Amino acid sequence: MARIRTIAVLFAAATLAAGLAGCAASVPDSPGRSAGNGSSALSGTVTVFAAASLKESFTRLADRFEAAHPGTAVVLSFAGSSDLVTQITQGAPADVFAAADARNxxxxxxxxxxDGPARNFATNTLEIAVPPANPASxxxxxxxxxxxxRVVICAPQVPCGAAAETAAxxxxxxxxxxxxxxSVTDVLGKVISGEADAGLxxxxxxxxxxxxxxxxxxxxxxxxxxxxxxxAVGPGRNxxxxxAFIDLVTGDAGRKVFTDAGFGTP
Structure with a gap:
């Protein structure tokens, strides 16, 4: 099934067909839990809202999930955690939410x-990003x-902005x-484009x-x-x-993806 990815959620157009064929089994490399109790097949669409800093890692995990479960599709929406919370509370369809902090x-x-307690899966710390020539030394x-x-940071309600305020x-x-x-990707974009001397x-x-x-x-x-x-988000349809996707993220396979990307372990 073709991958669908969005950077923002358009509420009026967000109609998702989430079909489920049979029951489900656990994701490979995710020991200990099963998403079902009869069939080994998963099918349908799972919509994942994730913090912008997770884009690369979650894209890799979504590809892994779909490869392990033909007939499934992972729809990924990335934005600042606070923006995603607003979207979900206003009714945007999401099955899973991954935030960059506990507050959101x-x-x-x-x-x-x-739908159940949250599970911690990674940690992250701030770093100063500057253009390669570091013009402001x-x-x-x-x-x-x-x-x-010229410094650019995240807004205070965004996890990277709250962390910047704490450090300051x-x-x-x-x-x-x-x-x-x-979002943190917007900060990085300002540095890459030369609009900022530094970004957190x-x-x-x-x-x-x-x-x-x-x-x-x-x-x-x-x-x-x-x-x-x-x-998992309570109103989620699948x-x-x-x-199963949360098991993948929090299991051994997910841990390796996050470690490779520079995340720490909780």
């Missing part, structure tokens, strides 16, 4: 929109506060960003960007570690596929 997952739990977190340095408070650094973005993104984003940016680690990032949880 808690919003769905408090609203009664989760950034070498430390404190350098981001120098006059004339811990070091007594007053950041004066030229813009606050709704995740270490995994620097790694994925390759030669497009230079990453500058800073010790203060250890004070703002983000833990990533995943959970609970068996949702459970």
């Amino acid at each position: 997952m808690a919003k769905l739990a408090d609203a009664g929109l989760l 950034i070498s430390s977190f404190a350098d981001l506060a120098r006059p004339g340095v 408070r811990a070091t007594g650094t007053a950041l004066r960003p030229v813009s606050e973005e709704s 993104v995740y270490a995994t984003d620097v790694l994925a960007a390759g030669a497009k940016v230079t990453g500058i680690p800073f010790a203060e990032s250890a004070r703002a570690v983000n833990t990533y949880p995943i959970a 609970k068996q596929l949702a459970a």
Whole structure:
């Protein structure tokens, strides 16, 4: 079944046909749980809303899931965690939600929109991304506060923005960003395009960007570690596929994908 991927969810057009053929078995490399109790076949569509920083890793896992289960499709929607929470609470169809922090997952739990407890599967820390030539000569977190340095960060309600605020408070650094973005990929895009001298993104984003940016680690990032949880969404239409996909993400295969991408373990 052809892959469908979206960066944003268009509510009026989001009609998903989620067919289920028989019962389901566990995903390979995901020991211990089964999504069903009779048939070895899964079928239908599972819609996964995931934090923007998970795009590369979740794309790999979706390909693995579909290969292991012919007849299934994984629809991936990536955006800032806070934007995804807003979409889900307003009725956007999602079977699974993966956030970049516990705070945004808690919003769905408090609203009664989760089907079971969330499971932590990865951690991430911030890193300074600069253009390859590093025109502003950034070498430390404190350098981001120098006059004339164009810094871009995530908005405070976004996990990467909350982490940036935590690091700034811990070091007594007053950041004066030229813009606050709704996702970490937007911050990275500003740095790559030359619109910013520096941006606070995740270490995994620097790694994925390759030669497009230079990453500058800073010790203060250890004070703002983000833990990533995943959970099934209560109103989701395909609970068996949702459970199987979550098993893949939290199992050995998922752990290797995240480690390869630079994530830490919870």
